[in-house]
């Protein structure tokens with residue numbers, strides 16, 4: 001039996017937070033396998049697959065973003081690939097993440113889905129590939145078997161050098177512990193919903209103890225925190241806006257993050273977070289807004305999904 005290589009290389013004490021000085025969006029976190037990731041990505045969920053979406057991606061690249069957070073499920077990877085090609089930016093200067101679509105879990109399907117994503121993006125490798133969700137509606141009773149097969153394909157893609165780092169998304173502690181029973185290589189990243197009102201502390205602690213880098217999706221609470229009176233009050237006191245406070249909070253927690261906007265002014269302001277620092281007191285204040293259940297989609301509550309997806313689409317107008 002092959003020996004397991006779980007959590008190699010670093011100890012928690014050497015993980016990203018102290019290594020990043022946060023002087024700009026391309027400051028890098030270092031994953032457990034040495035791969036460097038720009039601390040601020042551009043989120044592409046609900047970036048439309050049309051000229052407006054292309055303009056948003058172009059704006060992000062023009063502003064200096066060199067990290068694109070995508071997914072097959074966002075149905076816009078071909079547009080992202082086209083904008084990247086047109087930009088003329090060398091491939092190795094942009095960190096590209098994609099995620100496996102839920103319906104494509106399983107060994108063979110994962111390999112085929114990976115090839116499709118590469119083709120859509122017009123690239124021959126990914127920087128980071130994530131399993132998008134641990135469970136797929138309708139197959140919950142077999143999820144451990146399916147996730148083990150899916151991860152076997154991820155390990156092969158990684159060992160073949162077709163992706164520089166592999167990870168998961170929306171995995172809570174019990175999902176990670178299940179994966180651990182089957183993995184030869186543990187994930188280098190877990191991308192979960194993280195913002196001041198939903199901090200998932202148990203999963204964060206579990207990952208941090210094992211050198212699994214956290215990425216914060218919905219750093220702005222999907223726009224909700226831009227209207228939060230507490231966050232706005234703090235932002236006004238600091239002479240910043242609510243988006244900047246939330247993005248800065250995520251970075252100071254040691255999370256990679258990727259705010260999304262289609263609007264050039266917001267894409268710009270959300271990235272202007274390197275000329276101020278949240279004090280320990282202000283971090284503690286934001287930490288105090290945590291709740292246990294302020295999630296968008298909970299990975300174990302699949303039945304709620306359809307309604308929440310519909311509500312999110314209604315709210316954003318997409």
Ligand SMILES: NC(=O)c1ccc[n+]([C@@H]2O[C@H](COP(=O)([O-])OP(=O)(O)OC[C@H]3O[C@@H](n4cnc5c(N)ncnc54)[C@H](OP(=O)(O)O)[C@@H]3O)[C@@H](O)[C@H]2O)c1
Pocket residue numbers: 042043044045046069070132169170191192216217218219220221222223224226243258259260261262263266267269270316
């Ligand atoms: N792994 C996963 O399962 C998962 C799930 C969700 C998201 N993600 C990733 O994380 C990224 C970010 O998450 P998200 O897009 O869900 O939410 P988010 O970044 O927290 O918020 C995006 C929403 O906030 C609005 N917004 C952005 N900047 C603003 C500002 N300065 N002032 C007011 N409103 C602002 C946007 O509207 P406009 O576009 O109109 O500005 C959009 O409705 C995604 O794009 C995706 O890459 C991953």
